[in-house]
Amino acid sequence: MPIILGMVQSKGGVxxxxxxxxxxxxxxxxxxxxEVFDADPAGHAMLVAGxxxxxxxxxxxxxEDADTALVAAWAKSIRSASVDIVxxxxxxxxxxxxxxxxxxxxxxxxxxxxxxxxxxxAAETVRIIRRHRKTSSKSKPxxxxxxxxxxxxxxxxxxxxxxxxxxxxxxxxxxxxxxxVADSLASGETVxxxxxxxxxxxxxxxxxxxxxxx
Amino acid sequence: MKKAMxxxxxxxxxxxxxxxxxxxxxxxxxxxxxxxxxxxxxTAPQIAELEFEPEQKNKGGRxxxxxxxxxxxxxxxxxxxxxxxHELAVDRxxxxxxxxxxxxxxxIGKPTxxxxx
Numbered sequence: 632m633p634i635i636l637g638m639v640q641s642k643g644g645v646x647x648x649x650x651x652x653x654x655x656x657x658x659x660x661x662x663x664x665x666e667v668f669d670a671d672p673a674g675h676a677m678l679v680a681g682x683x684x685x686x687x688x689x690x691x692x693x694x695e696d697a698d699t700a701l702v703a704a705w706a707k708s709i710r711s712a713s714v715d716i717v718x719x720x721x722x723x724x725x726x727x728x729x730x731x732x733x734x735x736x737x738x739x740x741x742x743x744x745x746x747x748x749x750x751x752x753a754a755e756t757v758r759i760i761r762r763h764r765k766t767s768s769k770s771k772p773x774x775x776x777x778x779x780x781x782x783x784x785x786x787x788x789x790x791x792x793x794x795x796x797x798x799x800x801x802x803x804x805x806x807x808x809x810x811x812v813a814d815s816l817a818s819g820e821t822v823x824x825x826x827x828x829x830x831x832x833x834x835x836x837x838x839x840x841x842x843x844x845x
Numbered sequence: 846m847k848k849a850m851x852x853x854x855x856x857x858x859x860x861x862x863x864x865x866x867x868x869x870x871x872x873x874x875x876x877x878x879x880x881x882x883x884x885x886x887x888t889a890p891q892i893a894e895l896e897f898e899p900e901q902k903n904k905g906g907r908x909x910x911x912x913x914x915x916x917x918x919x920x921x922x923x924x925x926x927x928x929x930x931h932e933l934a935v936d937r938x939x940x941x942x943x944x945x946x947x948x949x950x951x952x953i954g955k956p957t958x959x960x961x962x
Contacts, residue, residue, distance in 0.1 A: 703866070725857045727860035735864045769865075
């Protein structure tokens with residue numbers, strides 16, 4: 632069964648899709664077989680990278696109802712993927728796909744910017760994950776907060792890590808806000824591995840490997 | 846005061862329960878529609894049953910540890926660390942003491958079995 636990473640945040644526009652695709656590219660460079668499942672009805676991951684240019688597959692897999700049979704089929708599709716790592720790009724709002732992604736993930740990555748709205752969304756997401764852990768009496772998923780789209784020139788950006796640390800979950804390496812990230816996605820590509828942004832995503836991938844012990 | 850779940854949150858929790866159901870049907874008994882959280886399962890009572898004589902069962906309080914205590918130490922924590930540990934302990938239904946012990950085990954590894962005994 633693949634290792635499952637869930638990109639979850641109840642607020643949109645925090646960099647879930649960007650992080651998912653760039654992480655997939657980084658893990659592919661490290662020799663892992665990766666598949667990204669786009670569970671977001673907005674379909675941004677499919678839109679950007681669904682043309683098979685990337686060395687990893689991107690598959691749309693929506694879940695719009697919490698019906699038991701539908702959820703079971705959805706989960707089975709993910710667990711039976713013949714890859715080493717699955718990354719699920721969950722919708723930026725709560726609902727069936729959001730909850731199912733949390734439950735199926737080994738590690739929930741919660742990207743968050745430095746704004747109060749982003750941090751509030753991260754707090755809501757962590758609350759749901761903790762609630763799930765309590766109701767299921769399981770310790771999974773682990774959580775890694777990812778400071779994302781951070782403008783290091785602003786005071787909020789400089790304090791982003793400390794702000795997220797207040798949620799008392801591990802905080803991963805920071806992903807800076809850079810035009811090159813948006814530009815690369817516009818052309819259907821991930822960032823160059825030797826660019827500053829590429830190195831940030833590589834650091835994040837390493838942090839994930841450490842957290843998962845892989 | 847617990848925040849009431851919204852409809853979308855309830856749907857999220859229902860889907861989360863359904864995912865677990867798909868793998869381990871017997872392990873899931875989650876009343877997700879109800880806002881009340883199921884209490885975290887305690888393993889301590891089971892341990893207590895193994896460790897204590899029947900007449901000591903109903904004494905209440907924490908079960909006495911089986912391990913030998915080589916020494917006692919007071920840990921001085923700053924407010925932020927104490928608050929974080931407290932929140933973690935409440936969240937996981939554990940004691941701060943357990944979290945510290947497990948943290949040490951995670952960092953330096955558990956003692957070998959013979960030493961442990």
